[in-house]
Amino acid sequence: MTDIIIKATGQTLTMVFWSTLFSVIIGFIPAIVLTLTAPDGLKPNKIIYGILDFLVNTFRSFPFIILMVIVIPFTRLLVGKAIGTTAAIVPLTISAIPFVARVIESALRGVDSGLIEAARSFGASDAQIIFRVYLKEAVPSILSGITLTMISLIGYSAMGGAIGAGGLGDVAIRYGYQAYKVNYLIVTSIILIVFVQIIQSIGNLLYKKLS
Protein backbone atom coordinates (compact mmCIF):
# COMPACT_ATOMS: atom_id res chain seq x y z
CA MET A 1 0.00 0.00 0.00
CA THR A 2 2.75 2.41 0.95
CA ASP A 3 4.34 2.09 -2.46
CA ILE A 4 1.07 2.76 -4.23
CA ILE A 5 0.35 5.80 -2.09
CA ILE A 6 3.84 7.28 -2.46
CA LYS A 7 3.76 6.85 -6.21
CA ALA A 8 0.28 8.39 -6.40
CA THR A 9 1.33 11.31 -4.22
CA GLY A 10 4.21 11.98 -6.57
CA GLN A 11 1.89 11.88 -9.57
CA THR A 12 -0.57 14.29 -7.98
CA LEU A 13 2.18 16.69 -7.05
CA THR A 14 3.65 16.53 -10.54
CA MET A 15 0.30 17.23 -12.19
CA VAL A 16 -0.65 20.05 -9.84
CA PHE A 17 2.73 21.72 -9.89
CA TRP A 18 3.21 21.80 -13.65
CA SER A 19 -0.36 22.60 -14.56
CA THR A 20 -0.40 25.47 -12.03
CA LEU A 21 2.86 26.82 -13.37
CA PHE A 22 1.83 26.66 -17.03
CA SER A 23 -1.69 27.93 -16.49
CA VAL A 24 -0.47 30.91 -14.46
CA ILE A 25 2.11 31.83 -17.10
CA ILE A 26 -0.34 31.49 -19.98
CA GLY A 27 -3.34 32.86 -18.06
CA PHE A 28 -1.52 36.10 -17.33
CA ILE A 29 -1.84 37.23 -20.92
CA PRO A 30 -5.64 37.15 -21.25
CA ALA A 31 -5.86 38.58 -17.71
CA ILE A 32 -3.83 41.63 -18.70
CA VAL A 33 -5.70 42.05 -21.98
CA LEU A 34 -9.02 41.81 -20.13
CA THR A 35 -7.87 44.41 -17.60
CA LEU A 36 -6.66 46.80 -20.29
CA THR A 37 -9.69 46.52 -22.55
CA ALA A 38 -12.34 46.51 -19.80
CA PRO A 39 -14.72 49.48 -19.94
CA ASP A 40 -12.83 51.10 -17.03
CA GLY A 41 -9.41 49.99 -18.27
CA LEU A 42 -6.51 51.90 -19.78
CA LYS A 43 -7.48 51.03 -23.35
CA PRO A 44 -11.20 50.29 -23.34
CA ASN A 45 -12.13 48.11 -26.31
CA LYS A 46 -15.59 46.59 -26.36
CA ILE A 47 -14.87 44.09 -29.16
CA ILE A 48 -11.65 42.58 -27.80
CA TYR A 49 -13.00 42.52 -24.26
CA GLY A 50 -16.27 40.96 -25.46
CA ILE A 51 -14.61 38.18 -27.43
CA LEU A 52 -12.09 37.31 -24.73
CA ASP A 53 -14.73 37.47 -22.03
CA PHE A 54 -16.91 35.07 -24.04
CA LEU A 55 -14.01 32.66 -24.63
CA VAL A 56 -13.05 32.60 -20.97
CA ASN A 57 -16.62 31.91 -19.94
CA THR A 58 -17.02 29.19 -22.55
CA PHE A 59 -13.87 27.36 -21.52
CA ARG A 60 -14.75 27.64 -17.87
CA SER A 61 -18.12 26.03 -18.43
CA PHE A 62 -16.65 22.87 -20.01
CA PRO A 63 -16.83 19.87 -17.67
CA PHE A 64 -13.24 18.78 -17.08
CA ILE A 65 -13.80 15.15 -17.97
CA ILE A 66 -15.16 16.19 -21.39
CA LEU A 67 -12.38 18.68 -21.96
CA MET A 68 -9.84 16.00 -21.25
CA VAL A 69 -11.22 13.88 -24.07
CA ILE A 70 -11.65 16.74 -26.52
CA VAL A 71 -8.03 17.86 -26.21
CA ILE A 72 -6.54 14.40 -26.73
CA PRO A 73 -5.29 15.17 -30.28
CA PHE A 74 -3.67 18.35 -29.00
CA THR A 75 -2.14 16.50 -26.07
CA ARG A 76 -0.68 13.93 -28.41
CA LEU A 77 0.76 16.67 -30.58
CA LEU A 78 2.35 18.35 -27.58
CA VAL A 79 3.74 15.48 -25.49
CA GLY A 80 3.63 12.61 -27.98
CA LYS A 81 1.12 10.52 -26.02
CA ALA A 82 -2.41 10.84 -24.76
CA ILE A 83 -2.23 8.87 -21.53
CA GLY A 84 -0.15 9.09 -18.39
CA THR A 85 0.74 11.73 -15.84
CA THR A 86 2.56 13.98 -18.28
CA ALA A 87 -0.30 13.82 -20.74
CA ALA A 88 -2.79 14.84 -18.02
CA ILE A 89 -0.90 18.07 -17.45
CA VAL A 90 -2.13 19.37 -20.81
CA PRO A 91 -5.90 19.22 -20.15
CA LEU A 92 -5.34 20.32 -16.55
CA THR A 93 -3.45 23.39 -17.77
CA ILE A 94 -6.04 24.16 -20.42
CA SER A 95 -8.87 23.92 -17.93
CA ALA A 96 -7.06 26.14 -15.45
CA ILE A 97 -6.09 28.91 -17.91
CA PRO A 98 -9.52 30.59 -18.03
CA PHE A 99 -9.81 30.23 -14.28
CA VAL A 100 -6.41 31.83 -13.77
CA ALA A 101 -7.29 34.55 -16.28
CA ARG A 102 -10.40 35.47 -14.27
CA VAL A 103 -8.66 35.29 -10.93
CA ILE A 104 -5.78 37.51 -12.06
CA GLU A 105 -8.12 39.85 -13.89
CA SER A 106 -10.14 40.42 -10.75
CA ALA A 107 -6.94 40.90 -8.75
CA LEU A 108 -5.71 43.51 -11.23
CA ARG A 109 -9.04 45.28 -11.45
CA GLY A 110 -9.11 45.39 -7.67
CA VAL A 111 -6.21 47.86 -7.76
CA ASP A 112 -7.42 51.31 -6.70
CA SER A 113 -8.14 53.35 -9.82
CA GLY A 114 -6.67 56.37 -8.01
CA LEU A 115 -3.24 54.76 -8.21
CA ILE A 116 -3.57 54.39 -11.96
CA GLU A 117 -4.61 58.02 -12.24
CA ALA A 118 -1.68 59.13 -10.09
CA ALA A 119 0.72 57.16 -12.28
CA ARG A 120 -0.78 58.71 -15.41
CA SER A 121 -0.44 62.17 -13.91
CA PHE A 122 3.31 61.59 -13.63
CA GLY A 123 3.52 60.64 -17.28
CA ALA A 124 3.77 56.85 -16.88
CA SER A 125 3.35 54.80 -20.05
CA ASP A 126 0.77 52.04 -20.25
CA ALA A 127 3.45 49.35 -19.92
CA GLN A 128 4.86 51.08 -16.83
CA ILE A 129 1.39 51.28 -15.32
CA ILE A 130 0.88 47.54 -15.89
CA PHE A 131 4.19 46.45 -14.46
CA ARG A 132 4.94 49.06 -11.83
CA VAL A 133 1.46 49.73 -10.55
CA TYR A 134 -1.08 47.04 -11.47
CA LEU A 135 1.14 43.99 -11.03
CA LYS A 136 3.08 45.44 -8.13
CA GLU A 137 -0.02 46.30 -6.12
CA ALA A 138 -1.94 43.15 -7.05
CA VAL A 139 0.77 40.66 -6.03
CA PRO A 140 -0.96 39.58 -2.80
CA SER A 141 -4.34 39.03 -4.47
CA ILE A 142 -2.71 37.29 -7.42
CA LEU A 143 -1.00 34.95 -4.98
CA SER A 144 -4.22 34.08 -3.25
CA GLY A 145 -5.71 33.48 -6.70
CA ILE A 146 -2.89 31.04 -7.46
CA THR A 147 -3.56 29.29 -4.16
CA LEU A 148 -7.17 28.90 -5.22
CA THR A 149 -6.07 27.56 -8.62
CA MET A 150 -3.76 24.96 -7.05
CA ILE A 151 -6.46 23.71 -4.74
CA SER A 152 -9.00 23.34 -7.51
CA LEU A 153 -6.36 21.61 -9.65
CA ILE A 154 -5.88 19.04 -6.88
CA GLY A 155 -9.58 18.30 -7.25
CA TYR A 156 -9.42 18.08 -11.04
CA SER A 157 -6.33 15.90 -10.99
CA ALA A 158 -8.40 13.16 -9.34
CA MET A 159 -10.16 12.78 -12.67
CA GLY A 160 -6.83 12.26 -14.40
CA GLY A 161 -7.22 8.56 -13.64
CA ALA A 162 -9.57 8.38 -16.58
CA ILE A 163 -6.61 8.83 -18.91
CA GLY A 164 -4.19 6.79 -16.88
CA ALA A 165 -2.54 9.68 -15.10
CA GLY A 166 -2.66 8.06 -11.71
CA GLY A 167 -2.54 10.26 -8.66
CA LEU A 168 -4.17 10.17 -5.24
CA GLY A 169 -7.67 10.70 -6.54
CA ASP A 170 -7.26 7.80 -8.92
CA VAL A 171 -6.10 5.53 -6.08
CA ALA A 172 -9.04 6.62 -3.97
CA ILE A 173 -11.46 5.76 -6.76
CA ARG A 174 -9.93 2.49 -7.90
CA TYR A 175 -8.78 0.98 -4.62
CA GLY A 176 -10.99 2.72 -2.14
CA TYR A 177 -14.28 3.03 -3.96
CA GLN A 178 -14.32 0.30 -6.58
CA ALA A 179 -12.43 -2.36 -4.58
CA TYR A 180 -13.98 -1.45 -1.19
CA LYS A 181 -10.63 -0.90 0.49
CA VAL A 182 -11.63 1.68 3.07
CA ASN A 183 -8.08 2.20 4.36
CA TYR A 184 -6.99 3.48 0.92
CA LEU A 185 -9.90 5.85 0.89
CA ILE A 186 -9.01 7.18 4.32
CA VAL A 187 -5.27 7.56 3.68
CA THR A 188 -5.63 9.28 0.32
CA SER A 189 -8.30 11.60 1.72
CA ILE A 190 -6.11 12.54 4.64
CA ILE A 191 -3.15 13.26 2.36
CA LEU A 192 -5.31 15.42 0.10
CA ILE A 193 -6.72 17.31 3.09
CA VAL A 194 -3.20 17.92 4.39
CA PHE A 195 -2.10 19.17 0.96
CA VAL A 196 -4.97 21.60 0.71
CA GLN A 197 -4.37 22.84 4.25
CA ILE A 198 -0.66 23.35 3.62
CA ILE A 199 -1.21 25.18 0.34
CA GLN A 200 -3.90 27.38 1.85
CA SER A 201 -1.76 28.20 4.89
CA ILE A 202 1.24 29.10 2.76
CA GLY A 203 -1.03 31.20 0.56
CA ASN A 204 -2.47 33.04 3.55
CA LEU A 205 0.96 33.58 5.03
CA LEU A 206 2.33 35.04 1.82
CA TYR A 207 -0.74 37.23 1.40
CA LYS A 208 -0.26 38.66 4.86
CA LYS A 209 3.46 39.10 4.40
CA LEU A 210 3.22 40.83 1.06
CA SER A 211 0.20 43.08 1.52
Place this chain on the structure above:
Amino acid sequence: MIRIQNLGKSFGELKVLEDISLEIEQGDIYGIIGQSGAGKSTLLRCINGLETYNEGSIFIEDKEVSSLNKKELRNVQKGMGMIFQNFNLLNRLDVYDNIALPLQFWGQKKDSEENRKKIMELLALVGLEDKVHSYPRQLSGGQKQRVAIARALVLDPKILLCDEATSALDPQITKGILALLSKINKEMNITIILVTHQMEVVKEICNKMIFIKDGRNVAMGRPEELFVSPNKEIQQFVGEHLDILPRTGINIKLFFNNENSEDHVITQLARTLGIDFSICQGKLDNFRGTILGSLVINIKESDKEKVTEYLDKINVLWEEL
Protein backbone atom coordinates in the same frame (compact mmCIF):
# COMPACT_ATOMS: atom_id res chain seq x y z
CA MET B 1 1.67 80.47 -17.64
CA ILE B 2 -1.68 78.68 -18.03
CA ARG B 3 -4.40 80.19 -20.17
CA ILE B 4 -7.79 78.55 -20.49
CA GLN B 5 -10.15 79.87 -23.14
CA ASN B 6 -13.85 79.07 -23.48
CA LEU B 7 -13.30 75.54 -22.26
CA GLY B 8 -16.22 73.15 -22.64
CA LYS B 9 -16.59 69.47 -21.90
CA SER B 10 -19.49 67.09 -21.97
CA PHE B 11 -19.99 63.43 -21.20
CA GLY B 12 -22.55 62.57 -23.86
CA GLU B 13 -25.52 64.85 -23.28
CA LEU B 14 -24.29 66.03 -19.92
CA LYS B 15 -22.35 69.27 -19.97
CA VAL B 16 -19.80 69.25 -17.18
CA LEU B 17 -17.86 72.37 -18.14
CA GLU B 18 -19.14 75.30 -20.10
CA ASP B 19 -17.32 78.36 -21.37
CA ILE B 20 -14.62 78.49 -18.70
CA SER B 21 -11.90 81.05 -19.26
CA LEU B 22 -9.16 81.86 -16.82
CA GLU B 23 -5.54 82.76 -16.57
CA ILE B 24 -3.01 81.51 -14.07
CA GLU B 25 0.30 83.26 -13.64
CA GLN B 26 3.63 82.01 -12.41
CA GLY B 27 3.64 81.99 -8.62
CA ASP B 28 -0.12 82.02 -8.16
CA ILE B 29 -1.97 79.85 -5.72
CA TYR B 30 -5.12 79.54 -7.73
CA GLY B 31 -8.27 78.16 -6.10
CA ILE B 32 -10.97 76.37 -8.02
CA ILE B 33 -13.90 76.18 -5.63
CA GLY B 34 -17.39 74.78 -5.90
CA GLN B 35 -19.73 72.11 -4.63
CA SER B 36 -19.22 68.41 -5.31
CA GLY B 37 -20.07 67.63 -8.89
CA ALA B 38 -19.60 71.21 -10.06
CA GLY B 39 -16.95 70.11 -12.54
CA LYS B 40 -13.91 71.48 -10.75
CA SER B 41 -11.98 68.21 -10.61
CA THR B 42 -12.69 67.65 -14.29
CA LEU B 43 -11.31 71.11 -15.02
CA LEU B 44 -8.13 70.26 -13.13
CA ARG B 45 -7.74 66.99 -15.04
CA CYS B 46 -8.13 68.79 -18.35
CA ILE B 47 -5.10 70.89 -17.46
CA ASN B 48 -2.72 67.92 -17.22
CA GLY B 49 -4.36 65.89 -19.94
CA LEU B 50 -5.94 63.22 -17.75
CA GLU B 51 -9.25 64.29 -19.28
CA THR B 52 -9.94 65.49 -22.78
CA TYR B 53 -12.21 68.40 -23.63
CA ASN B 54 -14.58 69.16 -26.49
CA GLU B 55 -14.46 72.92 -26.82
CA GLY B 56 -12.04 75.75 -26.24
CA SER B 57 -8.37 75.48 -25.46
CA ILE B 58 -5.85 75.20 -22.67
CA PHE B 59 -2.43 76.72 -23.19
CA ILE B 60 0.44 75.72 -20.96
CA GLU B 61 3.22 78.16 -21.79
CA ASP B 62 2.00 78.44 -25.39
CA LYS B 63 1.44 74.71 -25.86
CA GLU B 64 -2.14 73.75 -26.48
CA VAL B 65 -2.86 70.61 -24.44
CA SER B 66 -5.31 68.89 -26.79
CA SER B 67 -3.00 69.29 -29.77
CA LEU B 68 -0.06 67.54 -28.12
CA ASN B 69 1.01 64.06 -29.13
CA LYS B 70 1.63 61.37 -26.52
CA LYS B 71 5.26 62.21 -26.00
CA GLU B 72 4.68 65.95 -25.73
CA LEU B 73 1.83 65.36 -23.31
CA ARG B 74 4.08 63.20 -21.14
CA ASN B 75 6.55 66.07 -21.03
CA VAL B 76 3.84 68.51 -19.99
CA GLN B 77 2.74 66.06 -17.30
CA LYS B 78 6.31 65.84 -16.08
CA GLY B 79 6.18 69.57 -15.44
CA MET B 80 3.10 69.20 -13.26
CA GLY B 81 2.93 67.29 -9.99
CA MET B 82 -0.42 66.21 -8.68
CA ILE B 83 -1.80 65.29 -5.27
CA PHE B 84 -5.14 63.71 -4.52
CA GLN B 85 -7.85 63.52 -1.89
CA ASN B 86 -7.10 59.86 -1.18
CA PHE B 87 -3.31 60.31 -1.44
CA ASN B 88 -3.04 57.46 -3.96
CA LEU B 89 0.17 56.00 -2.61
CA LEU B 90 1.15 52.45 -3.49
CA ASN B 91 0.57 50.30 -0.42
CA ARG B 92 3.28 47.84 -1.31
CA LEU B 93 6.02 50.44 -1.68
CA ASP B 94 7.63 52.17 1.25
CA VAL B 95 7.82 55.94 1.52
CA TYR B 96 11.13 56.14 -0.32
CA ASP B 97 10.00 53.95 -3.21
CA ASN B 98 6.70 55.79 -3.49
CA ILE B 99 8.53 59.08 -3.90
CA ALA B 100 10.99 57.48 -6.33
CA LEU B 101 8.27 56.01 -8.53
CA PRO B 102 7.84 59.01 -10.87
CA LEU B 103 11.63 59.05 -11.36
CA GLN B 104 11.45 55.42 -12.43
CA PHE B 105 8.69 56.25 -14.89
CA TRP B 106 11.23 58.57 -16.46
CA GLY B 107 13.90 55.92 -16.68
CA GLN B 108 15.95 57.06 -13.72
CA LYS B 109 17.54 54.84 -11.11
CA LYS B 110 15.90 55.28 -7.73
CA ASP B 111 19.14 54.58 -5.90
CA SER B 112 21.51 56.85 -7.75
CA GLU B 113 23.36 59.22 -5.48
CA GLU B 114 21.69 62.23 -7.01
CA ASN B 115 18.19 60.83 -6.62
CA ARG B 116 18.86 59.58 -3.11
CA LYS B 117 19.93 63.07 -2.12
CA LYS B 118 16.92 64.63 -3.81
CA ILE B 119 14.44 62.28 -2.15
CA MET B 120 15.99 62.87 1.27
CA GLU B 121 15.77 66.62 0.72
CA LEU B 122 12.12 66.33 -0.20
CA LEU B 123 11.46 64.20 2.87
CA ALA B 124 13.12 66.89 4.95
CA LEU B 125 10.94 69.52 3.29
CA VAL B 126 7.76 67.67 4.20
CA GLY B 127 9.11 66.78 7.63
CA LEU B 128 9.18 63.00 7.35
CA GLU B 129 12.90 62.15 7.38
CA ASP B 130 12.29 59.51 10.00
CA LYS B 131 9.69 57.68 7.91
CA VAL B 132 11.84 56.80 4.89
CA HIS B 133 11.17 53.10 5.15
CA SER B 134 7.68 53.17 6.58
CA TYR B 135 4.80 51.84 4.55
CA PRO B 136 1.71 53.95 3.83
CA ARG B 137 -0.46 51.87 6.18
CA GLN B 138 1.82 52.89 9.04
CA LEU B 139 1.23 56.60 8.37
CA SER B 140 -1.57 58.98 9.36
CA GLY B 141 -3.63 60.79 6.72
CA GLY B 142 -1.61 63.98 7.05
CA GLN B 143 1.67 62.08 6.75
CA LYS B 144 0.42 60.25 3.68
CA GLN B 145 -0.44 63.55 2.03
CA ARG B 146 3.04 64.82 2.86
CA VAL B 147 4.55 61.79 1.16
CA ALA B 148 2.28 62.43 -1.82
CA ILE B 149 3.50 66.03 -1.92
CA ALA B 150 7.12 64.88 -1.90
CA ARG B 151 6.30 62.46 -4.72
CA ALA B 152 4.60 65.22 -6.69
CA LEU B 153 7.73 67.38 -6.41
CA VAL B 154 10.30 64.75 -7.30
CA LEU B 155 10.28 65.52 -11.03
CA ASP B 156 10.94 69.23 -10.34
CA PRO B 157 7.56 70.45 -11.61
CA LYS B 158 6.71 74.10 -12.16
CA ILE B 159 3.09 73.51 -11.28
CA LEU B 160 1.44 71.54 -8.49
CA LEU B 161 -2.14 70.40 -8.96
CA CYS B 162 -4.10 69.64 -5.79
CA ASP B 163 -7.36 67.76 -6.10
CA GLU B 164 -9.29 68.13 -2.82
CA ALA B 165 -5.96 67.52 -1.14
CA THR B 166 -7.20 68.42 2.34
CA SER B 167 -10.78 67.16 2.15
CA ALA B 168 -10.02 63.88 3.89
CA LEU B 169 -8.06 65.55 6.68
CA ASP B 170 -9.17 67.15 9.94
CA PRO B 171 -8.89 70.94 10.37
CA GLN B 172 -5.65 70.93 12.34
CA ILE B 173 -3.87 68.65 9.86
CA THR B 174 -5.32 70.69 6.99
CA LYS B 175 -3.66 73.81 8.38
CA GLY B 176 -0.30 72.04 8.42
CA ILE B 177 -0.68 70.87 4.83
CA LEU B 178 -1.73 74.35 3.69
CA ALA B 179 1.27 75.87 5.42
CA LEU B 180 3.48 73.38 3.59
CA LEU B 181 1.88 74.21 0.24
CA SER B 182 2.37 77.90 0.96
CA LYS B 183 6.02 77.28 1.74
CA ILE B 184 6.49 75.28 -1.47
CA ASN B 185 4.87 78.11 -3.42
CA LYS B 186 7.11 80.76 -1.90
CA GLU B 187 10.42 78.98 -1.54
CA MET B 188 10.40 76.84 -4.65
CA ASN B 189 8.37 79.25 -6.73
CA ILE B 190 5.93 76.54 -7.74
CA THR B 191 2.56 77.61 -9.07
CA ILE B 192 -0.25 75.82 -7.28
CA ILE B 193 -3.71 75.07 -8.60
CA LEU B 194 -6.00 73.87 -5.92
CA VAL B 195 -9.43 72.34 -6.27
CA THR B 196 -11.53 72.33 -3.13
CA HIS B 197 -15.01 72.67 -1.71
CA GLN B 198 -13.61 74.10 1.50
CA MET B 199 -13.84 77.88 1.67
CA GLU B 200 -11.32 78.05 4.50
CA VAL B 201 -8.70 76.54 2.22
CA VAL B 202 -9.18 79.22 -0.41
CA LYS B 203 -9.19 82.00 2.17
CA GLU B 204 -6.12 80.67 3.84
CA ILE B 205 -3.75 80.41 0.89
CA CYS B 206 -5.20 81.36 -2.49
CA ASN B 207 -4.43 84.69 -4.13
CA LYS B 208 -6.92 84.15 -6.95
CA MET B 209 -9.96 82.01 -7.32
CA ILE B 210 -12.75 80.91 -9.59
CA PHE B 211 -16.10 79.76 -8.27
CA ILE B 212 -17.68 77.08 -10.41
CA LYS B 213 -21.31 76.05 -10.31
CA ASP B 214 -22.83 73.47 -12.65
CA GLY B 215 -19.75 73.67 -14.83
CA ARG B 216 -19.95 77.42 -15.22
CA ASN B 217 -17.87 80.27 -13.93
CA VAL B 218 -20.09 82.25 -11.55
CA ALA B 219 -17.44 84.37 -9.86
CA MET B 220 -13.78 85.02 -10.32
CA GLY B 221 -11.19 87.24 -8.71
CA ARG B 222 -9.38 87.72 -5.45
CA PRO B 223 -10.82 85.68 -2.56
CA GLU B 224 -10.91 88.73 -0.27
CA GLU B 225 -13.14 90.57 -2.72
CA LEU B 226 -15.38 87.64 -3.52
CA PHE B 227 -15.99 86.60 0.04
CA VAL B 228 -16.29 90.04 1.61
CA SER B 229 -18.80 91.27 -0.95
CA PRO B 230 -20.14 88.01 -2.30
CA ASN B 231 -22.61 87.69 -5.13
CA LYS B 232 -25.79 85.61 -4.77
CA GLU B 233 -24.15 82.33 -5.76
CA ILE B 234 -21.35 82.63 -3.27
CA GLN B 235 -23.75 83.76 -0.55
CA GLN B 236 -25.70 80.60 -1.14
CA PHE B 237 -22.56 78.51 -1.09
CA VAL B 238 -21.31 79.94 2.19
CA GLY B 239 -24.82 79.86 3.63
CA GLU B 240 -25.37 83.58 4.12
CA HIS B 241 -29.00 84.56 4.22
CA LEU B 242 -30.15 88.10 3.73
CA ASP B 243 -33.75 87.29 4.56
CA ILE B 244 -33.03 87.18 8.27
CA LEU B 245 -32.25 90.91 8.34
CA PRO B 246 -34.81 93.34 9.84
CA ARG B 247 -37.48 94.59 7.44
CA THR B 248 -37.80 98.03 8.98
CA GLY B 249 -35.21 100.81 8.78
CA ILE B 250 -32.24 100.56 6.48
CA ASN B 251 -29.67 97.78 6.40
CA ILE B 252 -26.20 98.93 5.58
CA LYS B 253 -23.32 96.59 5.03
CA LEU B 254 -19.86 97.90 5.88
CA PHE B 255 -16.73 96.35 4.47
CA PHE B 256 -13.56 96.31 6.44
CA ASN B 257 -10.19 96.11 4.88
CA ASN B 258 -6.84 95.70 6.44
CA GLU B 259 -6.48 99.32 7.55
CA ASN B 260 -9.70 99.86 9.37
CA SER B 261 -10.70 96.43 10.56
CA GLU B 262 -8.83 96.76 13.78
CA ASP B 263 -10.01 100.30 14.53
CA HIS B 264 -13.22 100.82 16.38
CA VAL B 265 -15.31 101.99 13.45
CA ILE B 266 -18.64 100.98 14.91
CA THR B 267 -18.27 102.49 18.34
CA GLN B 268 -16.82 105.65 16.83
CA LEU B 269 -19.74 105.84 14.44
CA ALA B 270 -22.20 105.68 17.31
CA ARG B 271 -20.30 108.15 19.48
CA THR B 272 -19.47 110.69 16.80
CA LEU B 273 -22.96 110.84 15.35
CA GLY B 274 -24.77 110.24 18.63
CA ILE B 275 -27.17 107.73 17.12
CA ASP B 276 -28.41 104.26 18.02
CA PHE B 277 -28.43 101.32 15.66
CA SER B 278 -28.39 97.55 15.89
CA ILE B 279 -25.76 95.17 14.58
CA CYS B 280 -27.46 92.36 12.67
CA GLN B 281 -24.78 90.31 11.05
CA GLY B 282 -21.04 90.28 10.93
CA LYS B 283 -18.01 88.29 10.19
CA LEU B 284 -14.27 88.62 9.97
CA ASP B 285 -12.09 86.46 7.80
CA ASN B 286 -8.40 85.88 7.67
CA PHE B 287 -7.11 85.93 4.11
CA ARG B 288 -3.49 84.87 4.12
CA GLY B 289 -2.94 86.99 7.19
CA THR B 290 -5.07 89.90 6.03
CA ILE B 291 -8.13 90.48 8.18
CA LEU B 292 -11.17 91.38 6.17
CA GLY B 293 -14.78 91.35 7.06
CA SER B 294 -18.20 92.77 6.81
CA LEU B 295 -20.83 93.95 9.21
CA VAL B 296 -24.50 94.68 8.63
CA ILE B 297 -26.07 97.40 10.74
CA ASN B 298 -29.68 98.45 10.85
CA ILE B 299 -30.24 102.21 11.13
CA LYS B 300 -33.25 104.50 11.14
CA GLU B 301 -34.35 105.88 7.82
CA SER B 302 -33.66 109.39 9.10
CA ASP B 303 -30.07 108.63 10.00
CA LYS B 304 -29.13 107.36 6.60
CA GLU B 305 -27.61 110.55 5.23
CA LYS B 306 -25.53 111.22 8.33
CA VAL B 307 -24.23 107.67 8.49
CA THR B 308 -23.28 107.35 4.83
CA GLU B 309 -21.57 110.72 4.89
CA TYR B 310 -19.56 109.69 7.89
CA LEU B 311 -18.61 106.33 6.36
CA ASP B 312 -17.44 108.03 3.18
CA LYS B 313 -15.42 110.48 5.24
CA ILE B 314 -13.52 107.75 7.09
CA ASN B 315 -13.12 105.68 3.90
CA VAL B 316 -15.21 102.68 4.83
CA LEU B 317 -16.83 100.91 1.89
CA TRP B 318 -20.53 100.31 2.30
CA GLU B 319 -23.60 99.20 0.45
CA GLU B 320 -27.30 99.39 1.15
CA LEU B 321 -29.03 96.03 1.25
